Structure formats: C-alpha cells, structure tokens
Amino acid sequence: MTAAKQVRAQYTQEFKLEAVRQVSAGQAIAVVAKVLGIPKASLGNWVRQAAKGALSGAGGDNKAVGVSPEQMEIARLRAEVARLRMERDIGKKSRGVLRAGHAARYAWIHQMRQQYPVSVSCGVLEVSASVSFNWLRRPQDMAGRPSGRHSDEALLAHIRAIHAEVKGEYGWPRMHRELLARGIRVGKDRVRKLMQQHGIRARTKRKFVVTTDSSHSLPVAPDLVQRRFTPEAPNQLWSGDITYIATDEGWLYLAAVIDLFSRQVVGWSLQPHMQAGLVKDALAMAWWRRRPPPGLIFHSDRGSQYCSGEFQDALKDWKMRSSMSRKGNCWDNAPTESFWGRLKTASVHGHKFTTREQAKQAVMDWMAFYNHRRLHSSLGYLSPMQFEQRWYEAQRKKAA
Structure with a gap:
C-alpha cells in the first residue's frame, strides 16, 4: 500500500x-x-x-x-x-496581584509579557488592554527597559506585583535586588521606605517543630559535617530531611535533597507515607540527575528512615558517605530546616488543600521558583541555579 x-x-x-x-x-x-x-x-x-x-x-x-x-x-x-x-x-x-490594585496588575502584565500575551493577561486580570499597551510603550533605554526615574506610584506597582509573584517572601533587601535585576533602577532606601509606608513586608516563619523519630535501635552515622555547610564545589555535600503537609485527604510527606554548595534542590519525593522508600526515592532522583563522584557526604538527622538498612545500602551502592546530626539538635541540619521554613511560609501556611495532588502541585511550583529564580543573600543575591552556572563558567575559563 x-x-x-x-x-x-x-x-x-x-x-x-x-x-x-x-x-x-x-x-x-x-x-x-x-x-x-x-x-x-x-x-x-x-x-x-x-x-x-x-x-x-x-x-x-x-x-x-x-x-x-x-x-x-x-x-x-x-x-x-x-x-x-x-x-x-x-x-x-497572579492571585495576589488582583488584591493589589490596577497599577500592580499592569506592572505584573509588563513583567510577564514574554511569557503570556498581553491581551490574555488583561482579560484574566480584568484591566484595559489599551492602557496596558500604553504602559509597555513608555520611553525605553538601550536594553529595551523602561527608562527614567519611576514615580512612587509606578515603583509601588512593581513592588506589589513582585510581592505577589514571590508569594510575600521578600523583605526590602531582596526586593531591591529583584528590582535591579529587572532593570528598574532605584535606591535601596527608597524601596525600604515605600514598603514600610504601605505595609509590604516578608511573611514570617513559624517556630521550628521537631518531627524526627530518633527513638530506635538502628545504627547511627557520625557527624562528618560539624556545621560546616559551605563546600567548595557542587556534589560534595548534600543534605536531606522530611516534612509533612496537611490535606483533606490526609498527610502528604515531602523528602528533599539539597546540594549545600548552591542550596539547589537536586532531588525530592512526595508520598502519602513516611517510610524508608520516601527518602530513598528522593536520593535516587538526585543521583540520576547529578551523577556525583564517589565520596560525596550525605548529611541528615537520625530519623529511622535515614538509618534504615534500605537507605544505607543505597548510599553504599552509590559510593556516598553517611553523616548524621546530633540527637534533637536541629541546628546540625540548619540549611534544610531553613529551606522548610521558606517553603511552608510561601506555599503551605494559610492555604487549605482539598487533595494531595493540589498540595503536590503547589510545592513543586514553589521548588521550581526556588531553584530558578529565588534570590539568596548567601549566594550574592543569585538563585541557586544562577550561582552554580556561574561557578561552572568560572571553572571553564580557568581551564582554558
């Protein structure tokens, strides 16, 4: 045929x-x-x-x-x-932008115009497309960015739009850096005063709650890290932990693996149980994505999942060394605990999830934002992926 x-x-x-x-x-x-x-x-x-x-x-x-x-x-x-x-x-x-007024909606549309058509964004946010296009046609500099000194009203609109976009995570120092990264030239004192005057502040974290079950007779690894959380290169020191998220269907458990060099989330697993398979799946994702050299240190608490034979065998198979914090001392795994605080402040606290799938989508959306875009003061106000990419570029230049 x-x-x-x-x-x-x-x-x-x-x-x-x-x-x-x-x-x-x-x-x-x-x-x-x-x-x-x-x-x-x-x-x-x-x-x-x-x-x-x-x-x-x-x-x-x-x-x-x-x-x-x-x-x-x-x-x-x-x-x-x-x-x-x-x-x-x-x-x-854009949920938060809807409560911030029309100027903030136009600012958000302007920032997202390369991702979504202006006409579609205007329809969803219920604003005038013609006014929005006038916003886009303001005088621009050589890089195609709005030029000149922004009025307080225009600057406040950008601040409100970013505040909604990052789910209220940024205080004035990060907000100032984010504005500069988007080509909006403004002084840090002006950003601080505007945010204070209009009650725009970073959402606060809740107090740390211990969830680790260390009451078991399984072997415990020594602490190889001793709170030295600044490795010199990627794939030298990873940390892992478990947290939980409430839904109407029951608990959803999240295990994450973080590369402490760039604070990037390199592996995760979301399951309705808290068994050893949860942390093993997160580690497997990290290993397959990164393929680290032998000798990497994996640091965790003394939870039964990490002490289990199943998880310890996986570490040995992938030629990793196990390290564990002291009993009941959250500061021995401080970077991961800090990560949980950011995640829950941004995407969990104040939200009601009907299903585990809703919670899973919210968590994964935020982790994508965290890896690609969230600015870290400890990384020179770069995102984890930007920080790591610059390190690799510097290594290539040295080798050339």
Missing part, C-alpha cells in the same frame, strides 16, 4: 497578517505562535516577509490560500485550548 501523502499546513493571508500584527503590537513570537497553534518558525518567516513587504499567499500573490473547514476548525480548537491553559496559569500565578 502506498503511504498517505502528508498534507502541509496552509493558512489564509488574513490569518498570516493577523499573526504578524500581534507580533508587531509587542507580543513575543513564541507566545503568539503558542496561542494561535502554529509553528514558531513559520511565524518568524511571516514576520520577516512582512518587514520586506513580501508577505503573500501561495505562489507569491496576495490571494488567500485555500484551507479546508476541518483544518480551520482544528486550528481554532488548538488556539482555544492554548488560551484556556494560559488563562488558568495566569489566574494561579
């Missing part, structure tokens, strides 16, 4: 011009292509053709290319599905 000939997608001239118009209005090519359900490369070609005045249909004329009703309906459905997904994501990420 002869294989059916693949039909290349075709689009009307009006469709192409509308796509180019959206790009010309300030939308990113990737965003417009995603919304309209078309290949990014095709849209890029149309934009280049339009710039040369040569955008046309098949054969180089200006007639519309014939497209079947079925093809048009498929394209429409794809665009609608993409739009609904974006609206859902925008709604989840």
